Amino acid sequence: xxxxxxxxxxxxxxxxxxxxxxxxxxxxxxxxxxxxxxxxxxxxxxxxxxxxxxxxxxxxxxxxxxxxxxxxxxxxxxxxxxxxxxxxxxxxxxxxxxxxxxxxxxxxxxxxxxxxxxxxxxxxxxxxxxxxxxxxxxxxxxxxxxxxxxxxxxxxxxxxxxxxxxxxxxxxxxxxxxxxxxxxxxxxxxxxxxxxxxxxxxxxxxxxxxxxxxxxxxxxxxxxxxxxxxxxxxxxxxxxxxxxxxxxxxxxxxxxxxxxxxxxxxxxxxxxxxxxxxxxxxxxxxxxxxxxxxxxxxxxxxxxxxxxxxxxxxxxxxxxxxxxxxxxxxxxxxxxxxxxxxxxxxxxxxxxxxxxxxxxxxxxxxxxxxxxxxxxxxxxxxxxxxxxxxxxxxxxxxxxxxxxxxx
Amino acid sequence: xxxxxxxxxxxxxxxxxxxxxxxxxxxxxxxxxxxxxxxxxxxxxxxxxxxxxxxxxxxxxxxxxxxxxxxxxxxxxxxxxxxxxxxxxxxxxxxxxxxxxxxxxxxxxxxxxxxxxxxxxxxxxxxxxxxxxxxxxxxxxxxxxxxxxxxxxxxxxxxxxxxxxxxxxxxxxxxxxxxxxxxxxxxxxxxxxxxxxxxxxxxxxxxxxxxxxxxxxxxxxxxxxxxxxxxxxxxxxxxxxxxxxxxxxxxxxxxxxxxxxxxxxxxxxxxxxxxxxxxxxxxxxxxxxxxxxxxxxxxxxxxxxxxxxxxxxxxxxxxxxx
Numbered sequence: 001x002x003x004x005x006x007x008x009x010x011x012x013x014x015x016x017x018x019x020x021x022x023x024x025x026x027x028x029x030x031x032x033x034x035x036x037x038x039x040x041x042x043x044x045x046x047x048x049x050x051x052x053x054x055x056x057x058x059x060x061x062x063x064x065x066x067x068x069x070x071x072x073x074x075x076x077x078x079x080x081x082x083x084x085x086x087x088x089x090x091x092x093x094x095x096x097x098x099x100x101x102x103x104x105x106x107x108x109x110x111x112x113x114x115x116x117x118x119x120x121x122x123x124x125x126x127x128x129x130x131x132x133x134x135x136x137x138x139x140x141x142x143x144x145x146x147x148x149x150x151x152x153x154x155x156x157x158x159x160x161x162x163x164x165x166x167x168x169x170x171x172x173x174x175x176x177x178x179x180x181x182x183x184x185x186x187x188x189x190x191x192x193x194x195x196x197x198x199x200x201x202x203x204x205x206x207x208x209x210x211x212x213x214x215x216x217x218x219x220x221x222x223x224x225x226x227x228x229x230x231x232x233x234x235x236x237x238x239x240x241x242x243x244x245x246x247x248x249x250x251x252x253x254x255x256x257x258x259x260x261x262x263x264x265x266x267x268x269x270x271x272x273x274x275x276x277x278x279x280x281x282x283x284x285x286x287x288x289x290x291x292x293x294x295x296x297x298x299x300x301x302x303x304x305x306x307x308x309x310x311x312x313x314x315x316x317x318x319x320x321x322x323x324x325x326x327x328x329x330x331x332x333x334x335x336x337x338x339x340x341x342x343x344x345x346x347x348x349x350x351x352x353x354x355x356x357x358x359x360x361x362x363x364x365x366x367x368x369x370x371x372x373x374x375x376x377x378x379x380x381x382x383x384x385x386x387x388x389x390x391x392x393x394x395x396x397x398x399x400x401x402x403x404x405x406x407x
Numbered sequence: 408x409x410x411x412x413x414x415x416x417x418x419x420x421x422x423x424x425x426x427x428x429x430x431x432x433x434x435x436x437x438x439x440x441x442x443x444x445x446x447x448x449x450x451x452x453x454x455x456x457x458x459x460x461x462x463x464x465x466x467x468x469x470x471x472x473x474x475x476x477x478x479x480x481x482x483x484x485x486x487x488x489x490x491x492x493x494x495x496x497x498x499x500x501x502x503x504x505x506x507x508x509x510x511x512x513x514x515x516x517x518x519x520x521x522x523x524x525x526x527x528x529x530x531x532x533x534x535x536x537x538x539x540x541x542x543x544x545x546x547x548x549x550x551x552x553x554x555x556x557x558x559x560x561x562x563x564x565x566x567x568x569x570x571x572x573x574x575x576x577x578x579x580x581x582x583x584x585x586x587x588x589x590x591x592x593x594x595x596x597x598x599x600x601x602x603x604x605x606x607x608x609x610x611x612x613x614x615x616x617x618x619x620x621x622x623x624x625x626x627x628x629x630x631x632x633x634x635x636x637x638x639x640x641x642x643x644x645x646x647x648x649x650x651x652x653x654x655x656x657x658x659x660x661x662x663x664x665x666x667x668x669x670x671x672x673x674x675x676x677x678x679x680x681x682x683x684x685x686x687x688x689x690x691x692x693x694x695x696x697x698x699x700x701x702x703x704x705x706x707x708x709x710x711x712x713x714x715x716x717x718x719x720x721x722x723x724x725x726x727x728x729x
Contacts, residue, residue, distance in 0.1 A: 009441035010449055014460060015705075017442045021689075022698035025588065027581035028493075047583055058690070061438045065431065069690035070587065100489045101699045102706035308717045 006060040011115040012108075019103045023050045029095035029105075034337045035088050035344065038354035043085025046095040046105055052082050053112060083121040086112045087347035090355065091217055092337035093305040106306065109342075113219025125346040126218045134223055137209040140179035145206040147173065150184035158195040163238065164202035169194070169276075170240040171203050172231075172254070174247035175210050176376045182383060183376040189399040190246050190273060196406060197285040201244075207234045211250040216257060218343050228253075228261055236267055246273035246399065248303035248375045249341075255307065272303060274312040274374045274398060281319045287407040290322030295401070296368040297325065298359065298382065299335035300375035313374050313398055320405045326366045336362060338373075340381030356385030364391055374398045413671060417678065418523070424682050435689050472708060479707035484700030485509075500573065503566035504595075505696070507559045514555065518544045536634040543640055546633045547606075548613075548625075550642030556606075557646040563599045571596065591691040594684040601677050603649060608670035610643060610653040615666055621657025 009017065029046040030036060036045040043049070052074070058066045059073040074082075086109065093106040116122045129139070137144045150173075151157045160167075171194070177187045194201050209231055212224030235243055243266075245251040254270045280286055297317060303309045310332045317325045330336045339345075339355030360382055363371040371393055373379050382395045440453040447459055467473065482488050487505075491498040521544050525535040536545040543549040547556060570592060573579050614623035625633055625641040633641070644650045688694055 009438070010443055012442045014439060014442045014444050014456070015702075017439050018698055019702050019706075021694045022702035023692075024695040024699055025583065025692045027579075027583060030581050030583070042583075051585070057438075061441070062435065065434065066690070069687060071690065100483075100487065100493075101695070101703045102483075102710065103702070104706060104709075308714060 005119070007057045007115065008118055009057060009061070011118065012111050015104075016108050016111055019101070019108065020050050020054050022101045023047070023103060024101060025051070026100060028098045028100060032094050032098045033089075034092060034094065034339070034355045034358065035090055035351050038358065039088060039348075039351050041085055041088065043081050044088045045085075046099075046103075049082070049086060049089075049109070049112060050103075052078070053115075079119070079121055083116050083123070084348075086116060087123050087126075087342075088344060088351050089342050090301070090337045090339060090344050090352070091342035092301040094301075094334070094337065097305060097333045110217055110219060110221075113217070114221065115219070117219040122219060123347045126220065126343065129214060129218060129343065129346060130220050130223055133210050133212075133215055133227070137227065138179060139175040139210055139214055142179050144209070147178045147206050147208055148203065150178060150181075150187045153184075154188050154192070158191050158201075161191065161203050162205040163207060166239040167200045167202045168240065169199055169201035169242045169244055170235055170238055171201055172211070172243055172245045172247075172250055173203055173208060174245065174250045174376065175214075176380060177246060178208075180376070180380060183380050183397070185400055186246055186376045186379065186397040189397065189403045193277065193280075193286070193399055193402055193406065197280050199280070199285075202238070202240075204231075204234055204238070211247075211253040212257070213249045213253040214343060216253065217341075225261060228258055232258055232262065232266060240268055242269045242271060244271055244273060244276045246374075246376065246397070248272065248300045248307065248309075249377065252302045252306050272307070272309055272312070272374070274303070274309060274316060277399065277402060278312045278315040278319075281316060286402070288320050288402075288405045289407045291320050291401070291405045292322045293370055294324040294326060294366075294368045295370045295372050296328050296363050296366045297331070298328070298338060298363065298371055298373040298378060299332060300373055300378045301335070301337050301341050303374055304335055305333060313372075316398055316402065317372065320401070323405075326368055328362050328366055330362065338378045338381040339385070340377045345381075352381065353385060353388060356381045357389050360385045360389060360391045360393065364393055368393070370394045370396055370401070372396055372398050372401055413674070417674075421678070421682075424685070428685055431686065431689065472712075475708045475711060476704050479711075480700055480704035483703045483707050497573075500566055500569040503562045504570060507563040507566065508696075511556070511559050511563070514544065514552075514559075517541060518547075521545055532631050533634040533636055536636050543637065546628075546637055546641075547609075548628075548633070548643040548646075549637055549640045550645040551640075553643055553646035553650075557648060560599070560602055560606075561648065564603075567592075567596045567599045587691050590687065591684070591693045594680055594687070595693075597680050598677065598684065601673060601680065603652075605670065605673040605677050606646065606649040607652045607656065608666055608673055610646075610649060611656060611661075611666035612663060612670045614643070614653070615657065615661070615663040617663065619660035619662055621653060 025047055027047055033045045043052075055071055056074055059071050062071070089109050091106050091109055096103065096105045099105065113122065117126070132141045133139055136142065138147070148162060151161060171187075171191065173187050177183055191201075209227045210224075211231065212221070212227045215221060215224040215227075243254060245254060251270065251272045254266070258266060281288070295317065297313055299305075299310060299313075303313075314325070317323060328335070336359045337355055338359050339352040344352045360371070363382075371382060373382065373395065374397065376397065379395050379397050385391070386393055386395060437453060440456045443449060444451070444456040444459050447456060451459075467476065487498060487501060490501060521535050521538070521541060526532060532545065536542045543552055547553060574582055574584055574588075574592065610623070611621060614627055615621050616627075623643055625638045684693070688697075
């Protein structure tokens with residue numbers, strides 16, 4: 001679609017159109033937006049994005065009536081600035097938490113991206129992402145058969161990891177854990193824990209495709225449909241009863257997006273690593289030894305605000321004897337983003353780094369020895385922020401911490 | 408007779424303007440329906456989308472979910488619990504403006520029904536004014552009606568002053584002021600402040616003798632406008648600011664005709680500004696007054712349901728209109 005065509009309102013739901021009208025312009029969202037706090041670009045914050053979007057569609061669809069009330073069509077420059085702001089959002093959803101009207105902001109920001117993709121006003125890097133994911137079936141562009149490359153340096157890798165049939169559990173590894181060596185330790189720890197606990201599990205191996213999340217949040221959800229269908233059909237064919245995801249974004253996509261796309265239940269249960277591990281600990285399947293450390297916990301946006309899982313990781317931390325757990329100033333619903341969400345790294349890497357730095361400084365303020373998270377992307381981003389800013393604090397996934405605690 | 412002519416012209420204009428406003432809203436609604444309605448194919452007609460939306464709304468109203476929705480509407484949509492928990496001062500400003508406008512709007516609507524609609528249905532003014540309690544709304548000079556209007560009017564004015572202070576003098580850093588915001592706030596402030604002089608000049612017009620003396624007495628008003636059944640509750644002095652202002656201005660000893668002319672001027676000025684605000688409503692931040700209580704109630708209900716679903720470990724397919 002050319003940029004001089006009218007805004008296609010079918011990118012929005014009727015509820016979203018009404019939500020934009022319901023915005024009170026109170027400004028609560030402005031100071032809570034982690035990327036606005038770093039970039040100070042007025043086009044980033046929710047209030048401006050909503051205001052711009054309303055102006056766009058009103059100018060295009062209400063004609064003379066809109067002109068009468070002072071609304072003019074936007075210039076190309078305004079559209080470009082708007083696009084930059086929209087893709088600098090990490091989709092952390094913190095604005096929803098503080099919004100007095102409870103506007104469901106995260107899906108709205110994705111709709112804005114769909115509109116921008118439709119008008120070909122999205123960053124070029126998103127096209128490269130689409131090409132990579134739809135041809136390599138993962139976000140790194142590596143051969144997809146190498147999805148179990150993280151097993152290579154495990155001393156004793158669990159048996160039957162590659163597409164064993166009719167297991168109780170399928171572990172959906174996720175692209176970041178599978179292809180970024182910095183976080184190979186996450187699938188290594190998680191599979192070792194399941195093995196020690198006697199869980200009957202396997203992975204999809206090279207048949208695991210990207211869950212589609214990076215494309216959905218880029219505003220290219222339609223390009224993810226084939227990947228999504230492939231994944232569901234593969235898991236169904238494997239006959240597993242449960243799918244466990246350690247990546248919160250994959251977990252959210254499986255639980256919310258897949259049933260929506262299919263229009264029917266998946267036919268198997270989807271749980272997150274933290275829920276799974278907490279249940280294993282509470283069922284007595286793991287014996288934990290004391291860990292004499294002070295830790296703080298970073299709530300991943302897609303696990304906390306998007307999926308509502310706050311207690312499971314804390315249940316795990318509380319179950320480890322000797323461990324001292326301290327909360328950061330902003331935690332649970334109010335947790336700051338690590339900067340790794342929303343494909344912002346691809347659109348504006350500097351903003352993503354600045355957001356990560358702020359979160360690491362907040363973790364440092366607690367005096368903890370370790371920052372624990374439950375997301376490989378958060379771990380990767382926070383590790384990078386710690387190194388870049390010389391913050392001496394280890395970042396671990398919760399499964400790695402448990403590996404230190406297991407007897 | 409002159410007064411009746413003014414009201415006739417007022418209602419004729421008012422209804423015409425309201426009709427045009429309804430057309431404006433219908434046009435905007437027709438554009439809204441170009442958006443997706445979950446559960447329907449993307450190319451569904453706007454009529455089909457409208458039908459699905461109405462059907463969903465009716466199913467919601469006639470379900471047990473309505474109680475959750477109503478509770479959220481009151482607690483979050485009307486009382487603004489979240490703002491109260493966050494900042495008491497801002498909540499006070501907001502509730503003083505929103506709450507007072509809402510209360511004044513409700514009183515005006517009920518008054519309109521009693522004064523204009525019931526006589527059209529054949530009820531005499533005396534009978535309409537005799538309806539227990541609500542009949543008192545037949546005239547603004549019934550003591551408690553005067554008092555309530557006075558207090559609400561003062562609260563609205565104080566609230567608007569605080570709004571102006573916070574946005575233009577204090578310049579709260581979290582606020583972003585667009586020209587559209589300034590127009591809306593200006594219109595609201597003018598409406599709030601022009602109501603008082605209109606009331607003062609009405610009192611002067613109604614209660615000034617031919618000799619130019621302000622000497623209020625219920626019998627000075629025709630029984631059609633102030634039925635004798637209300638004489639015992641008559642008490643314009645309860646509208647203390649307006650009444651005292653009328654007393655002071657009455658010392659000018661102008662004729663009732665002059666006061667009536669000035670009153671008419673303010674009446675029509677007030678009317679024009681209110682109409683302008685009404686037309687501007689869908690293009691201003693003022694639209695949230697109608698939309699946000701509905702959305703906050705719906706979203707709060709949905710959030711609670713999602714939370715309950717998660718707690719129960721049930722993750723089903725999202726419902727229509729999600």
